[in-house]
Amino acid sequence: MINLKHITIANYATESGKTTSLNLSYQTFGKPLHTAPIILVNHALTGNSNVIGENGWWNDIIGENKCIDTNEYTILSFNILGNGYDNKAENIIENYKDFTARDIAKLFALAIEELKIQHLFAVIGGSVGGGIAWELAALKPRLIKHLIPIATDWKSTDWVIANCHIQDALLNNSSQPLVDARMHAMTLYRTPESLTQKFDRTKKDESFFNIESWLSYHGNALNDRFQVAAYKLMNQVLRTIDITRDRNDFLDVASKIESDIHIITINSDLFFKADENWNTFVELKGKKENVNIHEIKSIHGHDAFLIEFDQLARFLKPIFKAEVTSVKKKLEQQVA
Known part of the structure; x- marks a missing residue:
């Protein structure tokens, strides 16, 4: 497995009350850690941490001189616990109902602390990866500058x-x-x-x-x-997304998230419906100014975030180009 690194989380207590030690694997791409703004990329249900390169699942969006430019950013991607990408049988989880989406977000947060990361420029993820991004932002409301959930929601709906x-x-x-x-x-x-x-x-x-x-x-x-x-x-992680569980209502929880929130929905998504995202946007915009929404127009449904790259890049470029421009201006000022 190319550049696959590991972090052991000892004596982790799950939301269900079980205590266990776990191994979390991850990869980094682009600039070395702590030398550039860090972007956490969360993979979807059958994905993995191999974001770019050979067999990379998001090569169309992330890479050298692409929408998210690896010449300018550090890309960090964890494997969702137990997804099998490390090919280690001992890391497969059989007692899957002991875990929730919030557990995965908590494990990511612990790993981020272990890596001595104090700030993430962005967290981006599609489908279940976007749900985990919501969960992480609710857990650590000051950690993330830009929260970018794509084709997902802050909760698993009845559907x-x-x-x-x-x-x-x-x-x-x-x-x-x-x-x-x-x-x-x-x-x-x-x-x-x-x-x-x-x-x-x-x-x-x-x-x-x-x-x-x-x-x-x-x-x-x-x-x-x-x-x-x-x-x-x-599948268990997907069904348990809910940033309000055992907390207050959505507005109370989400309004505490300091991140700029960029919701990206898909007009034809039959899984995470666009109407749910628009309702979230309208509701949250009344309490939090830095919330935006973009809608991919496509006949391809939920998978459009892995198909309609031109539209997705158009929504993402202003976020990532602005940071590059800002950093370059600061460096020019320092030289001057």
């Missing part, structure tokens, strides 16, 4: 919880759990219009439609690279 419940049933009861759970999930990540545009009822052969072949391919591909225990834990 998200319902589909996670179905996923959990498939993962525990199916004879081919990863294949079946992944096929079901892929229909949530796209839209009917997206699938029509891609396949238009064409057939692979006399008895097999191309949409069926595509779903089977994604199911089998995940089966080859992922583990059931990892998927169960990721």
